Amino acid sequence: MSAAPAPTVTAVPAAPGRPGRRGRRPARLGVSAATRRQQARLGVLLVAPAVALMLVFLVFPVLNAVYYVFVDFDGLDVTPPWVGLGNFTELAQDRQVWAAAWNNLIWIVLGTVGPLVLGLTLALLLWGVRRGSTLYRIVFFLPYVLPQVAVGVVWGWIYAPTRGWLNRGLEAVGLGGLARGWLGDPDTALYAVIATAVWTATGFVFVIILSALRNVDTEQVDAAMLDGAGYLQRLRYVVLPQIRPVFLMVTALTLIGGFAVFDLVFVMTGGGPANATEVLGTYAYSNAFQLSRISYGTTLALVVTALAVPVAVWLDRLQRRAALDGGGA
């Protein structure tokens, strides 16, 4: 018995203009309807677990949250009253929200710029260093993998007014006049917490950028040097363009972290003193779980998400464009 001829699959030529881009399906000529149905069933079967997980752990909670922002749920009433846009109206008029959002903004700026500058500087300094590179990468990366709660507790001790290392250090070098209760002073508390956050994030930025630097074409750097380019010029026109996608990725991660900041503030100051370090995350938490205003807290959380998503999308597109434009690393 002769074997049946193998089905022939003929590829349709790609449409002119944007060859190879997504959205173009190859034709499935020669595949029987039964096979296609089997493949479809198999496909459904394969994606079903992922879809189920998504529905249970993502879609349902999000829809549930959306429901809560339109009612006034206190955690007790099983039939909370419908308030429509009332939570959003209150949010817009809540001065503490704006104060917390301002603190978030400060955090986003300093908490992003700080680690980027420090991490990039460290990476450039240690770019050419080979001996002990593993050791210093571990040392610098360690703060990033430590639990934020532990970091917050330890830095709370460092900032302690009477026995804290910072004040003792200042006194030891003759700067005792600067000593203060760093976390209890409304003028310094937020910046003290941000400094802790910068300390934890710098190692992450350093390790990622250092890895990117290892992929930089050093011949271009040498050529620029032969052409008389100074250090900053080589950095600006040769090095940074090659690591731009990675740089943008790190920027995106640290920047989005500024929107979602919670743990360090919660552990180190609880949002105090007198709301001086309150950010949207801690304000949402205190409303939802300490004041039993679940709906208002949920509304705040959704707003934080809504603010962060466009920025994340914008940075993602920027990164893709940089990669397509020939970014190296």
Added chain:
Amino acid sequence: MRSSPKVLMVSACLLATACTGQTGSDDGGGGGGGDGANTLRYLIEQLEDADELTRLEEHLADFEESSGIDVQVQQLDVDTMRTVLQTQLRADDGPDVISWGSGPGSGGALAEAGLLYDLTDAYEENGWEVYDFAKERVTYDGRVYGIPGELETVGLYYNTQVLADVGIDPPRTLDELRAACRTISEAGLVPMAFGDQEGWPGSHLLSMALSSALGSDGMQALLAGEGSWESPEVVDALTFWQEANTNGWLGESPVSIDYDTMTALYISGEAAMIPTGSWFVNDLAIGADFESGYVPFPAPDGEGVFASGLGSGPFVSANTDNPEGAIELLDFLASEEHAQWVVENLQTIPARPVDTAGLDVDPLLAQVLEEVSALSEGGGGLGYNIDVLMPEAFNDVMFDGVQAVLTGQSTPAEVAAALQAASEQ
């Protein structure tokens, strides 16, 4: 209610005194928590360590033998408990008995939502003896829903040796307190150890100063909405603490210091006095190698009164399958035998009369017990610890307000106005 970890631990201990045990009866079975028909599920606030639970289990052995009820203890930290409690109480397999705060925002809210079992008849049938004012705190809309937990007072501790060394007596008036602080400062010590990083210790400052200024009736009227939070007494109470902080009588940057550091400052002998609650007696008994005295915070024109409040106490779930067993458990928790055990082992004050004769009790606690008992039975002799009586939204404003006064972010008058606004919401 927002309390120190120690307070929470003690509260949980009080309630957990009915955990574990074998059972003999066939009826009942917890709202589902138990594995069998003779079990009760008992949800309490997280204990501080395993040793606490061990001591409780040992104490409960008698109850278990006599009742035949197996009590399964489940612990949750207070924040998690606040989040999941109402869900658990609605569940078929939820707890039968819970340990929870007695304020209107705690037990009162659960009662209003129909989640608590009405114990009014059980009180009459079992003759549970608790102080009247404490019973009022677990009475909502004329019905009684719980057993009051331990009684807490807030006042001023002092190191007797330090005060003797600098030649002053325990302060009885505000002017005496001011003079004492100046003298202690000149001696190179911190007059009053204080830390308000968490916010709730600041409410104790206001509670004790205001209770002594207004007295029991005045505080009752204020908390009932019949007085104004913008009154001169409230502003003056906040102003005193502003003055104390400005003069350095509260140590360096008190808002940067947490409660544990605050107590360490006193126990280490670096501070001569400490404004805190009766739960601190236990810490002193364990950690301090000097003798302390405990007095009410001074009033502007004479001796003050202790501010008082209740810790968490046991409530029965409305959804329990075994109300008889749950009430039997509460009967044990309301007994004098249990109260004596609490005094001796947890060094806290039961919200009921207790005979301490023959008990091994710390002298300072014995003094506090005697004073509180006399005042409680006489009625009208105690002030109020504000944060266990007011809703969380008000407490939030109060915590922030006292911090703001101490850090100079707000004036006492501004904070008083904010308190008045919060009380009207």
